[in-house]
Amino acid sequence: MAKENIIVKILRYNPEKDKKPFWKKYDLEVDDDSTILDILNEIHWNIDGTLAYRRSCRSSICGSCAMKVNGQNVLACKTPMHKFKGNKLKIEPLPGFSILKDLVVDMDGFFEKMKRIKPYLILDKPIPDKEFIQKPDEFECIRESAICILCGACTSSCPSLWANEDYLGPAALLKAYRFIFDTRDDGKDERIDIINDKNGIWRCHTIFNCMEACPKDIKITEYLSRLKVKVLENSI
Amino acid sequence: MKTDEAKYYHKIEAVVVGAGLAGLRAALEIAKKGHQVAVITKVYPTRSHSGGAQGGIAAALANSAEDSLELHMYDTIKGSDYLGDQDVIELFVNEAIKTVYEYEHMGVPFSRTEDGKINQRPFGGHSSPRACFSADITGHVLLHTLYEQCVKYNVHFYSEFQVFSLLIKDNISRGVVAWDIREGGLHIFHSKTVLLATGGYGRAFKITSNAHANTGDSLALILENGLPLEDMEFVQFHPTGLYKHGILLSEAARGEGAYILNSDGERFMKKYASDKMELAPRDVVSRAEQTEINEGRGINGKDYVYLDLRHLGEKKIMERLPQVWELALNYLKVDGIKEPVPIQPTAHYSMGGIPANINTEVIRDAKGTVVRGLYTAGEASCLSLHGANRLGTNSLQDASTFGRIAGKNISKFLVENGYEDLTSNPLDVARAKISSLMNGNVGEKHSKIREELQENMTKYVGVFRNEEDMLKLLKILKQLQERYKNVTIDDKGYAYNLDLFEAYEVGNLLSFSEIIVEGAIARKESRGAHYRTGFPKRDDKNWLKHTLAWKTEEGVKLDHSKEPVIFMDRFPPQERKY
Amino acid sequence: MYKKTRIFDLNYYKFTGSWAWILHRLSGLALIFYLTLHIWVINTLTKGPDKFNNVMDFLNSPIFKFLEVGLWGVILFHAFNGVRIIIIDFFKGAISHKKIFYIFIIIAFVLWVIGGYRLISHIQWVH
């Protein structure tokens, strides 16, 4: 394990002092197998304690540490610094959201959108004593969409969202997919009615930024395409 | 400080601290009964570390093979090395099945058998395939489903609030004081009941599978209020932590048939547990690994061994263990399909915690006197379900089942009782803590103290423990506590002050780490996860007892008079062999 | 709280998909302008042979011929990327969208070269 010198530029912003975000540069030495989160920790713990960012599990399952590094949305904890060439890193908060402080953004709107699509099983049929019967291939159909960790990397990477804040965004739509394609669910019609809107599924222009940004490699656009066909079938 | 306005005072029937599985399950139960409930959490609810659980949730559904409640109970008791309270275990096992079916009806996507039932896989220490799972994201889907249900039932979430003090007076809980991390400012939550579900304390160790957030904050608050902690010396070390990082590779890997190999390429588990091999309970496997490493059979002489997935084949790995494969590739650049993955034991689960009775009410002494209105559930609690060692997949079930039971008991309490008056100066304690951190100008950075603490804890109270080392550690802890008094932070602002709450967490870690060590020194036997090199045998005659520990002016006070409930006619203590 | 009101994040890294989308939009807008022009040119048919032939002679000048080659490229890009979008929407194309993009770019390029050659070979260099 060798040490390596790197230059990190971080977009800093403190609401109590600054009018506008500004770039701050740090030179430091880190292990060459560090992840972006290791670097941030190094800065926060040993160089500049005022840096604020979110982190928790560091094993890419909690979804706290999504941020924009060298122009791409990534999960800091699972991205090794050698994903990017050269020893320069530019770290910014997620685009498209309001900045609370430094790398911390306001995720409330993101979660509000999630709530809009009624993200829970809606049941009309009687509940059995044991489990509902669901075949393995029916489970397989929603398995990947259930992996979503709600980190916001996809929604924040979407040019449609930058242009229009009211757009539901890929994460919420993926959630809708996960329930609409769940064979146990009886709420398809009302849910489809919610996403069948100009600011819903139809603002997806298949730009694929979401799929590139997703730290769990979910094929989001593919599921949204299935959703579009489903919505059309349903509305006719 | 901004505390006088109405915005900073909340009167709400029930407060739940922590939004993991236990907290959310309890909140959901309370909200379903029509009460107001606030969930206070220092991260967003879906970021809680329950989501990190991968393998499954235990319940004797008998979908994949023969199984029975009795067998599940026996496995859990044997796993606990007979320290588990058997009345709690009986309740747990009986409620487990209902819990899983409830989850299914809430919409948790479980992996399925060919005929469409919930699929189950074998797990360490269980004698039948009992872990209901969803690929290897079981905890994640449970957590998200619960959060969504809470959204449906209008649970109030106070995300990114750090609790700084409990308002307990005259043995009655009256609420909590929390710091709004995002905007700054102390908030008072005046409530009839408080549920502590803040999870484990694995962050006291350097190599740990726990999240940055798992600092056991409520344990420190309990100590500070003159209440005891129970069985803190029992910390489970998970055998398959990713080398150097400690990140958890699911036990499901071994459940699906992975091997553990030493430098000779030998499946060394046959020496330690000839019957169950890799599927022996975690403490046994961890100890075997550590022994191999200590005896120089670690890979390349270093402190790790191999987890070998290669013979499972690409299809099975990608279908059942995608996360294991992904983690190894991301953090160590090891492709699990082609190469074996380096692993080492990692601090994983804390069996100890806040003592509580079978109704999840917090107790204050060995006689079981209850603190009114204070409840606890999940990993933070010690109902002593897991005793000296927890079996895999029992944790999710513990959090869910006792979360639900806590919710039910709290709802009942809410109907029968009114609000108590607040203490006279509710903000004093929290304010003192914050100003002592904020005002210091010269001193040490908290990160240095934390790093030293974690390093020494891993070194001296790890898988193997001996008295000499632990006494040394105790001295180090004392020094660290002294140094902590002069700690400073760089950030003096209100908005998202990460520095402040990290420093606060370090204080909490220091506060209960001492209890872990004192408990471990006192317990002169080897039981479950606690292994003393001088005392390799279990000693039922002297040590079939729980440890209760208080923090007093004079130091740590231990009490070993609380004995576990054992149904001698059904499950008398036997030798634990796998 | 700081809210940057921006509708483009220009320094966001552009992957294949974003290029395809940006170029699709730009080429679409360009084609709408061309369409207006085209309808006007055709309309001169009604104004009699002289007028039309005059316009045509003007449009047959080398500069416009080269512009026409460019136009052919724009049309091909928009058309083939459109087919790619339809494949994504209805035929599970999202999984291998990059591969599809590059295949279509190659096809479009070949057609562009063939068609472009034919267009240029029509140029009457000397009037």
Place this chain on the structure above:
Amino acid sequence: MGYRWLSFNFSYSMGTLGGIMKKGFRETSKKGGIPWLIQRISAVIIFVIIMIHFVTYHLLSEGAFKWDKVVSKMKSPWFNLMQFLLLCTVLYHGLNGVWMVVEDYIHIKGLRLFLFSLIIVVGISLFFVGVLTIIKVSNFNLEILRAGVIK
């Protein structure tokens, strides 16, 4: 349920047209799904016609366009029908595309309304210019024109 998206089925595109007739265009278009579908159907039509158009006009034909050559081609009713279809689909496809861009980026209500009316006006005028051209040219009497009777 099942893997219906595996293969495109025409039943729903035909059904959509029925749906528009039943529910009325205004209601369905508010949702955004129907324009999305028509955009794709028109794309396919345009793709085919443009390719034929380009191949026959530019790749196979020799020399520059001359007035009588073009006009004589526009005597064929099939050719004119194709041109008419192309005109309709291209106008819809193109202007709907522009409207989508406007919807994405323009959030000022007044400006949006202005641009919407502009798109409608441009669309209608181009449509009439195009249709009139087709009608007028196809009604030309070539012999007389060649003789130069009509200016």
